[in-house]
Amino acid sequence: MSLDGLSHLLARATALENEDPLLRNRILAKRRVALLFYESSTRTRTSFELAAKGLGADTTLVSSLSSSIEKGESLKDTGLTLKALGAEAIILRHNSSGAPWLLEEATRLPVLNAGDGMHEHPTQALLDLRTILAHLRPGAEALSAGTLDGVTVTIVGDILHSRVARSNMMLLPRLGARVLLCGPRELLPDLAANAGPGITVERDFDVALGQSQVVMMLRIQAERLAGQQLDLEEYKAGYQLTGPRLAAHVPTAVVLHPGPIIRGMEITAGVADGPQSAILEQVRNGVAIRMAVLERALTASEQGGRA
């Protein structure tokens, strides 16, 4: 998506958020949107659903544990079935990287990626961007390659398995931000620095924090460790975001976390609930962003495609 497209999307998120709910309801009135979820989700699923309903669309949820997916139905056939039932767009959360491309090719419907494996979580990056802009560039409208000049965002923890990290490290440097990736080798391979421009690996959490205006904490994705062993006490000593650490290195930085947070693991309760935390703000921004994304997918017919 171009920067103009991004600017427009963010502007629409704000406009839709401020819109009279009764008028907003007409935008996608009675349009059919399917949520197809192969992984559990609280925030993403609920906010996509609220976003779709907020625009007047009818939604239906298919999750892998209570559908024919359990009986062995393929993603292609599940998608074709939803299309036959009248779905005009599918919101897909899947445990395999790349699944949205497969579904889009099979159904020729707009597929909104609600997180695919370890690959990307585009709407999360957009809502993170909205949160960051609200704090660091309030009032910014048109985005440019310099909007986030001078801003360093440190992403900390299980980068290897994180689609949130990938989406953010691809998006934020386009606006001029510098992204520091921070974590132990098992969760952050050196080659991550080659993923794109503006990305640096910094193993020392305190050093990274000292340069940051934004700190994005990630959960260790136990479900994707696939047999990998990790010394959690060592991990906490190196990478847990604590009150003292925050105070010592970044007393003014914005603290983000895509959730779910594991209190006492990557972040202490005090920081999560503290004044620098924008975690619940991120959640709130999710609805506005997803309204804008849904509107774009279902009204700009020539655009379609993934968010």
Place this chain on the structure above:
Amino acid sequence: MTALVIRGGHLIDPAAGVDALKDLLLKDGRVAEIAAPGKLKQTEGAEVLDATGLTVAPGLIDMHVHLREPGQGYKETIATGTAAAAAGGFTAVTAMPNTLPVNDSPEITRWMQAPERGAAIRVFPVAAATRGSKGEAINDFAALKSAGAVAISDDGCPILKDSIMRETLAAAARVGLSVIQHAEDTRLTHFTGGRASMNLGPTSFRLGLRAMPPEAESGMVERDIRLVTELRDTHVHLHVAHTSTAAALAAVHQARRNGLRVTCEVAPHHFLLTEEHVGLYNTNAKMNPPLRSAADRDAMIAGILDGVVDAIATDHAPHAVHEKEVEFENAPNGITGLETALGLSLRWLHKKWKMPLGRVLSLLSAQPAALLNLKGRGTLAVGSFADVVVFDPKAEWTYNARETKSKSRNTPFDGWTMQGKVRWTISEGRIAYSNPA
């Protein structure tokens, strides 16, 4: 059997040192006579193929093919796989043993060669090294050899245990068979709940795919070479299948400098494509070993041009359309290759990288024949099997996977330009494929 005359063609037979206009007489499945144009003596009653302007060469030999029978006839049968082979100019293929059940017995080895299978060309089974290819109990190689097996391999299931691999190499050496290893340290590529699905590098990180480090291949090759070194006083022969990394190729090269009988093959996709071709999760770019880095790809080309690589083999691995229309991580490994190997080799190795035609053909016929000790094949000297490919070396054409003779069409080369159009493929004197201009 009727006699066949191939007239007016340019015979290229690297093993016999022939590169000239020649007429050939094929009779009773053998090459009966070779003479200057118009000079054959005993052509009466023979069917005549006009090969004017065409190249006549020993039929191609693919030493790494999956024909899927027994057990997975929906992907490919011996009949359809060999029909595709014939269309690609091949007159012999070696069939890997990862069938269902695994070809670990003389019975299955014979079954694969039975006339009832309807093979268009010669099929030489490769038998499993261990029972069920489980890497534990070694099979009876003498019995497998007398049933027709031409090599030993647990292809797809690399033998991890040093003791079993050493025993396999030693036992195969005793009966004069080569051991073909799919070199992959699966301790580095399999994980709880799945397998890595592409090469480890920036691309795999970006795509969020679990990945195979190049060391999984080269480390296994190095281990195998250590074992060959220990057994160097025997007739041990290690052949490294589908070599894909610069480090593995370097290890083979070094082993050979040290006087060991270690050889290797490279597949067209590994000298033409890189991990970038995975694109947006194209399952027809998923195979094992995976597409590697550009540096590895360049090393394969250099190895072919320098003569370090002993053979080109396709690793033809057909899969049904529905099996590949799934999530990248869940898709089976492999692509088809029999119909594209010659066209790609001529276009790229010969035309682009200026490798002499005879050397390209040798990698596809004489050299695999020698590696597998296939007597009377890979050459068209008088008395050899009448295994011939006749092709138009100048013809350029576009490969259309939908027209394949294979049951499957999982290829990344659909729509690619090929050079060299096969006109006739002749297997032991019979026309197995014809496509006259």
